[in-house]
Amino acid sequence: MNISVVIPLLNEQESLVELHDWIVSVMQSHQYTYEILFIDDGSTDNSWQIITNLSAANACVKGIQFLRNFGKSQALHAGFHEAKGDVVITMDADLQDNPEEIPALYNMIVSQGYDMVSGWKKIRYDSLIAKNIPSKLFNWAARKTSGVKLNDFNCGLKAYRKNVVKNIDVNGEMHRYIPVLAKNAGFGNIGEKIVQHQARKYGETKFGMDRFLHGFLDLITIWFVSRFGRQPMHLFxxxxxxxxxxxxxxxxxxxxxxxxxxxxxxxxxxxxxFFIALATMVMGTQFFVAGFLGEIILRTKENRKRYLIKDKI
Structure with missing residues (x-):
């Protein structure tokens, strides 16, 4: 199979049929073998019924329905686990990502040898104050901290080799930093492509300004985990x-x-x-204890389910 298209979604019933038809048109015109994986992250509208209907009409459509909303990272993790294609494409379900970009992304993976290619929405149709300026600051901080030279970490339109998505663990809210996770896992050949961004056609965005605060906190987390996640005693x-x-x-x-x-x-x-000496020695002892606890937890942790699947087609 050439391509798996993984689409996480939350309450996007208006756009699903149009998005499906658009993707199918692109796949057929380029004669790709493909599958479309819709990951319903706990939608409360009619999204799952529409996915079910699309699957009944098109055998290439598959779906996973979460029991409740677990977040985009968990939806991508489930999609990556199920994907069968040699190249995996991720995109959002709101029609702001253009399926016409898929062939070029696919060719960059297959012909140019990239491990992954990230889209760059160089021209955006979002609010300047609410999204554009915070996004630029966020991407600047991510570049400086991670060493991955991308202009748009948070673009949902990305392409991966199959072995990349099978060997990275996307959890928490780390979907913003999949390129960093890939680099840390040893997949360092990361490219970027300018992609067309389209104004939202239906509904409203599911993300508020708080995503940038969460994004910066996650950036600190991934920096710490990548540097000291396997050896917390080195830091503490x-x-x-x-x-x-x-x-x-x-x-x-x-x-x-x-x-x-x-x-x-x-x-x-x-x-x-005397009090300076006392305080610093107590703090030093606490840091050592934190390091020992981190090492113990690291060696005894169990893999726990991060989401629950209600239905699958």
Whole structure:
């Protein structure tokens, strides 16, 4: 099979038929073998019934329905698990991603040897203040922190080799950082393509301004996990050593001063250096304990389900 198209969605009943017909038209015109995977992330409208009808009419359409809303990352994880195509394309269900871009993305993976290709919505039709400016700041911070030189991390239109999606773990809200996850997993040949962005045709966006705050917090998380996720003691132990060294230095200073320099001076416990030494040594001990706990948790953690599937077609 050439292509798997993975489409996470939440309450997009108006656009599903039009999106399906558009994708099918592109696939047939290029004679691709394909499957379309709709991942219904707990929709409360008629989305699942429409997916069921599309599957009955087109054997290439498959669907997964979550029991409730678990988030876009979990929807992509489920879609990646089910995908059978040699190349996996992800796109949003709101018709803002153009299916006509699929052949070019597919060729960049197959012919040019990229592990993944990320879309870049260079010209956007979103609100300047609500989305464009925060998005630019977010992408700048992501580039500086991750080292992945992309202009648009959050574009839903992306293409992957099959072995990429089978070997990365998309969880929490990490769908924004799939290129970083791919790089950390060893798939470093990441390309970018300018893609056409279209104004939303139906309904309203499901994401508010809070997604940028969450995005920056997730950026810190993925930086930490990529640097210290396998060896948390390297971070917490280093901080612990620094704190204990500071505490020991102040303690040594107080001891020498009291015994040899100023034996008749104030009590050690009445001097501010004593409290600095005490606080830093306690903090250093706590950092060491956090590092030990992190190592223990890392070695004893169990794989737990992050979403529940209600139905599948």
């Amino acid at each position: 132990g280093s901080l612990g050593v620094i704190m204990l060294a500071i505490g020991f230095a102040f303690s040594l200073y107080l001891g020498i001063d009291k015994l040899f320099v100023n034996p008749d001076g104030r009590l050690i416990t009445e001097r501010p250096q």
